[in-house]
Amino acid sequence: MSAAEESGGEAQPWAEVTPDAARRLLVAAVEAFAERGYHATTTRDIAGRAGMSPAALYIHYKTKEELLHRISRIGHEKALDVLRTAGRGEGTAAERLADAVRSFVCWHAAQHTVARVVQYELDALGPEAWAEVVALRRQVDAEVRGIIEDGVASGAFDVADVRGTTLAVMSLCIDVARWFNVDGPRTPDEVGALYAGLVLRMVGAK
């Protein structure tokens, strides 16, 4: 199993969304939001991609924003899950950091449509949905910072500014969703491996 598969590039994603019509609408919304952005996407476009009439959307979702909210929450939860599975395994801080970055980057590349929506359309959410998603992001940040702190404590890493470096590492990973292109020369696995190496250098891993 490749890192891309174990990082959520599965054949049948969104399996937790039922019934079938609701899932089709959600998948259509992810595509449309990723391509054109939330505000430039119309409910007619989403319904059309799902092969349904515009009114069908409102049987399964109260508003267009609820679609974005659902996508954002599920997407963040999956990313966090991928990161935790890799970062809480056995091994030294360096091994855990490399695994975490590799998986997290790989997910952002393989699932770059979801990741783009999740990372860049956040501000279109209303205050309470926004707060919920931001709380998930803080958990992601804390996970990475924890590994870096472990490495510093054990003397394996040489980092002067832990918060700043954590920010930079997160930043590097997240931006993959912006530039990654399926038709480009690199596979998600390759980008993950490259970035894991770069991050180990950033923290001065011995």
Place this chain on the structure above:
Amino acid sequence: MSAAEESGGEAQPWAEVTPDAARRLLVAAVEAFAERGYHATTTRDIAGRAGMSPAALYIHYKTKEELLHRISRIGHEKALDVLRTAGRGEGTAAERLADAVRSFVCWHAAQHTVARVVQYELDALGPEAWAEVVALRRQVDAEVRGIIEDGVASGAFDVADVRGTTLAVMSLCIDVARWFNVDGPRTPDEVGALYAGLVLRMVGAK
């Protein structure tokens, strides 16, 4: 003079845009686009921020998209200028790379409203304007890659994948526009210095 000042955090930006009303509209558009995104911003909002009636916008700009185009082109030109000034100075490849990253990051932090529009609203442009701006981006990429290649050639850097590492360095710099917050704990200069150090580690500078 701080790096923030020499990197374009000047008191009177957009001086090249005349007449005065056209500049006020453009500045208002930058603010609005950065806050809410291009598609979520209305022409009435832009005109209102500039203290004018909605119709006034169309005296100075043909369409709302022309505003975005102008902002994007001027913004990219300034960023490229900042990068070139720093990256083509005297010194070793390591010194030039550090200066380039410091200035470029500093610009993205100090001018994060412009940078956010420039980096994230690109896809709202029509095909010909999009192509023009993408050409400028390729020049930015080439500039950074050139410095890294110099360092590899002279043996100062240890980089296995030059294009991939260039991509990662650019990615790190650009993402600053997404997360930087004026009310946060770091000044643009501090972020620039931190990132310059991290990038030197990424390229394995001796």
Place this chain on the structure above:
DNA sequence: GCCGCGGGTGAGCGGGCGCTTAGCCTGTCC
């Protein structure tokens, strides 16, 4: 003094948006 002209406004047009409503199929239970 009047003219022209660049910069501005108030009102509003056509259209597409998010969302609703009335009603229609299709399967299930008795």
Place this chain on the structure above:
DNA sequence: GGACAGGCTAAGCGCCCGCTCACCCGCGGC
């Protein structure tokens, strides 16, 4: 086989969007 519930559609409501148009004001030239 009639009642009914869930899933879906055609039609359309009210609103606000990008943008236009008819008109107005202040000011330099003759």
